[in-house]
Amino acid sequence: MTLFDPPAPLAERLRPRSVAEVVGQTHLLGPGKPLTRLLHSGRLGSLILWGPPGVGKTTLARLLAGEVGAHFIALSAVSAGVKDVRDAVAEAERQRARGLRTVLFLDEIHRFNKAQQDALLPHVESGLLTLIGATTENPSFEVNPALRSRARTLVLEALTPADIRALLERALSDERGLSGVTAQPEAFELLARLAEGDARRALSTLEVAATLANPVTPEAITEAFGRHLPQMDRNGEDFYNLISALHKSVRASHVDASLYWLARMVEGGADPRYIARRIIRMAAEDIGLADPQALRLAVAAHDTADFLGHPEGDLALAQAVVYLALAPKSNSVYVAWGEALKAVREGESLxxxxxxxxxxxxxxxxxxxxxxxxxxxxxxxxxxxxxxxxxxxxxxxxxxxxxxxxxxxxxxxxxxxxxxxxxxxxxx
Structure with a gap:
């Protein structure tokens, strides 16, 4: 091995070699659980694996294909297109002539558009391809209903701190891991918490920390981890869930929670102007005439955030959120407006x-x-x-x-x- 042939990253080297080595996901792989039953039956149907990053979606797909003796083709929807799907279909036909079934793994399936997803349909329906799609986004929104109806959706969960610690310990004891490296228990405790259930992030951080100190210390973990930006796909479900959490915290007059969710959105890279528009909506919907000044302050926060930009304008958003959370609440105008629209839509045009x-x-x-x-x-x-x-x-x-x-x-x-x-x- 030379400088021009570096070793694979630690997370790649430590991929489980069998289903028995998989850490976590006991709700799917435990005795009598869905994937366990599928493997025992020998009949692997099309699946959509939905879960956060670093929980083993790709690894699990490879292992499932291996367990049923299927040929495995991996594509990423980030770079693949319809031509790649056609090539996969042609390869699957050659494998079928040899008596082998084919599992097509499509990572980030939510990035395929409707036409690209539709190109998979006839081959999944005929059984030529067993599709395993992986996504971090809600399949209800991102996968075509026709394709979704032909695949079973399984939800993968973020790994627990105990799961992460088990992986970190394996990294030091496994022959594929970090030979000769030790770590302080406090370092593993810290990393298990910082990783937020992401095995890839945990192992990558440990690999860097091992170059800084041996034994690995909490200080080395902190330096290797760097500044962490909260996970947030600005066009995905997490983004809208954060908005929902912020809105509901303001509505419930929980100031600290409101500031926390606002900070999560700002640090995650959300457009401050979009946040400001949602804050205006909160003032109109949930405060209303209980405090008419709330709407004025929300509009002023929008103008300030737009004028100053990030990060200076973020303080105006925080001020508006605190004011709205503390304000008395009334949705009477919101309800009355909804009833007025209903009366017009359902009544005669007199x-x-x-x-x-x-x-x-x-x-x-x-x-x-x-x-x-x-x-x-x-x-x-x-x-x-x-x-x-x-x-x-x-x-x-x-x-x-x-x-x-x-x-x-x-x-x-x-x-x-x-x-x-x-x-x-x-x-x-």
Missing amino acids: PIPLHLRNAPTSLMRAQGYGRGYAYYFDDPEGSFAQNYLPEGVQLNLYAPTGEGWEARVAERWRKLKDAHGEGEGGPG
């Missing part, structure tokens, strides 16, 4: 009452447009008494809460409903 119509011409006035309209400032009582909805339509949409500033709105709303003759003084 004519506008004549007295409410605009009458800019003499012809319109002759037809009765605007006739009988009571102008509020000339006749407040008459203005309250006239009808403002189409004939026969009765609606009760807005119901203010007693939260914050909206408590004052609720009192005025009750008085207005009395003046309009709607009910007996109570909103709603």
